[in-house]
Amino acid sequence: MQVLYKSTRGTGKEITASQAILQGLSEDGGLFVPTSIPTLGCSLEELSQMSYQEVAYEVMSRFLTDFTEEELKVCIAKAYDEKFDTREIAPLVQKKNAYFLELFHGATIAFKDMALSILPHLMTTSAKKNHADKEIVILTATSGDTGKAAMAGFADVPGTRIIVFYPKHGVSPIQEKQMLTQKGKNTYVVGITGNFDDAQTGVKKMFNDKELAKELAEAGFQFSSANSINIGRLVPQVVYYVYSYVKLLEKGEIEKGEEINVVVPTGNFGNILAAFYAKQMGIPIGKFICASNENKVLYDFFQTGCYDRNREFVLTNSPSMDILISSNLERLIYRIAGNDAEKNKKMMEALNQDGKYEITEEMKGKLQEFYGNYASEEETAQMIKHMYEETGYVLDTHTAVAASVYEKYVKETKDTRKTVIASTASPFKFTRSVMNAIDEKYDRMEDFELIDELSKLGKVPVPKAIEEIRTAPLLHDRVAESDAMPEVVRDILGIAR
Numbered sequence: 001m002q003v004l005y006k007s008t009r010g011t012g013k014e015i016t017a018s019q020a021i022l023q024g025l026s027e028d029g030g031l032f033v034p035t036s037i038p039t040l041g042c043s044l045e046e047l048s049q050m051s052y053q054e055v056a057y058e059v060m061s062r063f064l065t066d067f068t069e070e071e072l073k074v075c076i077a078k079a080y081d082e083k084f085d086t087r088e089i090a091p092l093v094q095k096k097n098a099y100f101l102e103l104f105h106g107a108t109i110a111f112k113d114m115a116l117s118i119l120p121h122l123m124t125t126s127a128k129k130n131h132a133d134k135e136i137v138i139l140t141a142t143s144g145d146t147g148k149a150a151m152a153g154f155a156d157v158p159g160t161r162i163i164v165f166y167p168k169h170g171v172s173p174i175q176e177k178q179m180l181t182q183k184g185k186n187t188y189v190v191g192i193t194g195n196f197d198d199a200q201t202g203v204k205k206m207f208n209d210k211e212l213a214k215e216l217a218e219a220g221f222q223f224s225s226a227n228s229i230n231i232g233r234l235v236p237q238v239v240y241y242v243y244s245y246v247k248l249l250e251k252g253e254i255e256k257g258e259e260i261n262v263v264v265p266t267g268n269f270g271n272i273l274a275a276f277y278a279k280q281m282g283i284p285i286g287k288f289i290c291a292s293n294e295n296k297v298l299y300d301f302f303q304t305g306c307y308d309r310n311r312e313f314v315l316t317n318s319p320s321m322d323i324l325i326s327s328n329l330e331r332l333i334y335r336i337a338g339n340d341a342e343k344n345k346k347m348m349e350a351l352n353q354d355g356k357y358e359i360t361e362e363m364k365g366k367l368q369e370f371y372g373n374y375a376s377e378e379e380t381a382q383m384i385k386h387m388y389e390e391t392g393y394v395l396d397t398h399t400a401v402a403a404s405v406y407e408k409y410v411k412e413t414k415d416t417r418k419t420v421i422a423s424t425a426s427p428f429k430f431t432r433s434v435m436n437a438i439d440e441k442y443d444r445m446e447d448f449e450l451i452d453e454l455s456k457l458g459k460v461p462v463p464k465a466i467e468e469i470r471t472a473p474l475l476h477d478r479v480a481e482s483d484a485m486p487e488v489v490r491d492i493l494g495i496a497r
C-alpha cells in the first residue's frame with residue numbers, strides 16, 4: 001500500500017515520501033504527516049528473530065513506499081554499521097524496575113545518531129529519485145545533540161552542505177567541543193546569542209522566506225532540514241520502539257500481546273511521537289510517559305489542555321530538552337483535531353502570535369494514552385546518585401529526568417506494566433553534571449579528568465567520540481545574533497544581496 005504525505009496546515013496536496021524528505025518542511029509552514037500510518041507487514045514473532053537492520057527495513061519500507069527495496073537496504077546498511085559500538089545497535093539494559101533502551105551507541109553518543117546516520121542517505125537517494133539538480137543546504141537548529149549528529153552524517157556528502165545554529169550559552173562544554181571540532185569541507189557551525197527556540201524559529205523563518213528561496217534557487221541551492229520536523233528523521237526513530245518490544249518478546253520478558261509502557265525524555269516531541277507511531281503500526285504500548293525538565297510546558301499542556309510558552313526559559317543540566325516550542329507536537333495536535341488542517345493551523349497561528357493555544361475537550365479526550373510529568377534539577381541529580389549507588393549504572397541527565405518521572409508515575413498509578421525508558425545520551429556527554437550529582441568533590445576537576453574518572457566509576461571505556469575530541473583543534477568560531485541568521489547563511493553560501 002502506498003503511503004503519501006501531506007502538510008498539517010495545507011490544502012491536502014499529497015506528495016511522496018522522497019519528496020517530503022527532500023523538502024523537509026511544507027511551504028505553508030506545516031509539517032508533513034503520512035496520510036495514514038501503515039501497519040507492520042509481518043508478525044511480532046517473525047520480527048523478534050530479526051537483526052536491527054532487518055527490523056529497520058520492515059518498519060521503514062512501510063512508510064517510505066516510493067523507495068525501492070534495494071535503495072532502502074543500501075541506506076540501512078550504510079547507516080547501521082561499525083559506527084555503532086555494539087552489533088545490537090540499540091541494546092536493552094534492565095536496571096531496577098525498568099529496561100533502559102540505550103540509544104547512544106552511535107558516532108556522537110546521543111540518540112540523534114539513530115536517525116541522523118541514515119538521513120543523509122535517504123536525502124541523497126531522494127534527490128536522485130526526484131532528479132533534483134540543486135545543491136542541498138541543510139539548515140539545522142540544535143539544542144546540542146542534533147547539530148553534531150547531523151554534521152557527522154552529512155560531512156563531505158557530495159551535493160550537500162550543512163549549517164548548524166546552536167545557542168552559544170545553552171549547551172554542555174562537551175557538546176560544544178564536539179561541534180566546534182567537526183571536520184568536513186561542507187560543515188558550518190554558528191553560535192547564536194539566544195536560546196534553542198530562537199534558533200529553531202530562525203530556521204523555520206528561513207524555510208518560509210520566499211525571497212531567500214528565490215535567491216538560493218538562482219545560486220543553485222535548495223534548503224532542507226535535518227531537524228525532527230523532517231519525516232526522514234521521524235521514521236527511523238519508530239524502528240527502535242518496534243525492535244525493543246520484539247527483543248523483550250524474544251527474551252521471554254513479556255508475553256505475546258502484553259502491553260508495555262514507554263518513558264521518553266522529551267524536548268521537541270519527536271522521539272515520543274515515534275513511539276506513538278510504533279503503536280499505530282501494531283506494537284502493544286499502554287502509556288506514553290512524557291518526561292520534561294524544568295521547562296515543563298508539555299507537563300502543563302497534558303494537565304490543562306493549554307499549551308503556553310509564555311514563561312521563563314530555564315537553562316538546565318539536560319540542555320537537549322531546554323525547549324518551549326515542541327515542534328512535533330503539531331503532528332499530534334493535527335491528529336487529535338481529526339486530521340483537520342484548518343483547525344490545526346489556527347492553533348499554530350495562535351502559538352505564533354500569542355505564544356499559546358488551547359485544545360477542545362474533545363481533543364483532550366484523545367490524549368488518554370499520554371501521561372506528562374517533570375523532574376526538577378534536584379530530583380534529576382538525586383536520581384543519578386541513587387541509581388549509581390544502588391546499581392553501579394550511570395545515567396546521563398536526560399535519561400535521569402525520564403527515570404525520575406517514571407518513579408513518580410509508578411507511585412501515582414501503581415501501574416506495574418513492564419516499562420522501557422528511552423536512554424537518550426551517554427553520560428560522557430554531560431560528564432560534569434553527572435559527576436557533580438554523584439559527588440560534589442568532582443566539581444574541582446577539569447573536563448577531561450572528569451571523563452577518565454567517570455570511566456573508572458561506571459566501569460565503561462571512554463567512548464571513541466570523546467577520545468577524538470580530547471586533543472582535536474577547534475575549526476569553527478562563528479557567532480551571530482539570532483536576527484542575523486539569514487545574513488550568515490547568505491555569507492556562507494556566497495550569495496550577494
Ligand SMILES: *Cc1c(COP(=O)(O)O)cnc(C)c1O
Nearest residue numbers: 145267268269270271320424425
Ligand atoms: C534531542 C534530545 C532529547 C529530546 O528529544 P525530542 O525528540 O526532541 O523530544 C532528549 N535527550 C537527548 C539527549 C537529546 O539529544
